[in-house]
Amino acid sequence: MEHALSPHTLTELRRPRPYPAVSVLTPTHRREPDNAQDPVRLRNVVSEARRQIEADPAVTRERKADVVAQLELALAEVDLAHAEDGLAIFAAPGEHQVWSLARTVPERVVLSDTFLTRNLVAAQAAERPFWVLAVSADRISLWSGAGVPGHVSESSKAGFPLERSLVDPDAERQERIGDLPSTFRDEQTRHFLREGDTALAQVLAADPRPVYVTGVQNALACLAELGTVTKDAVHVPYGGLAHAGADTVWQAVRPLVESADLRAVDGVTRELDAARGRKDFAAGVDEVWQNANDGRVRLLAVEENYRVTVRDDGGDHLVPAAGGDLDAREDIVDEIVERCLDTGADVRFVPDGTLESAQGIAGVLRY
DSSP states (O other), rough: OOOOOOOHHHHHSSSOOSOOOEEEEEOOOSSSGGGGHHHHHHHHHHHHHHHHHHHTTTSSSHHHHHHHHHHHHHHHHOGGOOOOSSSEEEEEEEEEEEEEEESSSOOOEESSSSOEEEEEHHHHHOOOEEEEEEEOOEEEEEEETTTTEEEEEEOOOOGGGOOOOOOOOTTTHHHHTTTTOOOGGGGGHHHHHHHHHHHHHHHHSSSEEEEEEEEEHHHEEEHHHOSSSSSGSEEEESSSSSOOOHHHHHHHHHHHHHHHHHHHHHHHHHHHHHHHHHTTTEHHHHHHHHHHHTTOOOEEEETTTTOOOOOOOOSHHHEEEEEEEETBBTTTHHHHHHHHHHHEEEEEEEEEEETGGTTTEEEEEOO
């Protein structure tokens, strides 16, 4: 199952497909007893997708067989033992993908000529992703992290991890004549650190995020001198993480990540207060939705677990609706998030209760 959504991956997911491009969404659960229902619910929603494909007169018999087979392959890849809060399965002629999401999704099946990506986009924005570069003299590892729910996983992008041997066949002679440099003054080590900085630059070009760099103080000082992208990162003087496991890396950077999140939330609330005074402020799902559709939202703030089901009243407004209502839109918040990102807005998720006076969602307008 896939977890990390880069801008390049999102662009690829959004390209048109031969009909039918099938999107299957279902909520999942991380813990007992709620996760006991997940296998049955997943089988049922995939069966509904299969039924819709087979009943569609616009799809040829060969293509039906192809897409149904892709759905079955995707279903076999689902790992509910490591489920998060939502699951998205995409299947089209000749391809399939499975995405695990740290944000709940409505249960639905959609047949179209593109995949339904807005829930992935909203989940990725809510995670507040970051990179951790863990540096030592013989190994440089890269970790992909998320502030919500709080974890890191090792990445193999751009050739990471970088490794080398510290055995120097000339070291004994250099030591005899008093010319053995310290580890992080050695030119081979410095070249190795430059390689790590260059590889990280490749990763950031494709998927820009905040960066934390960990290592002993001498390694960090060397990177600050030699690096291009790493010199501007947050340096964490904590050694040994290049050879550590995921939990150790997360615990080392967690206080800094959480502190950065708190500062970001304070900044968002200040911006919203200033916008309210300037009258370029929108609050509530209906008002924000209208401005998002017009491309007017510069900053969107959403509470982390804010969800609301609405329907179009036939005019220019949204009204509350029950999940079973005709034309109910259960993922309207994710629609707004995706629309705002598409129009260049800065999207921030904040703790529940932060936007109580704005009914869970608010925006700073461009004009």
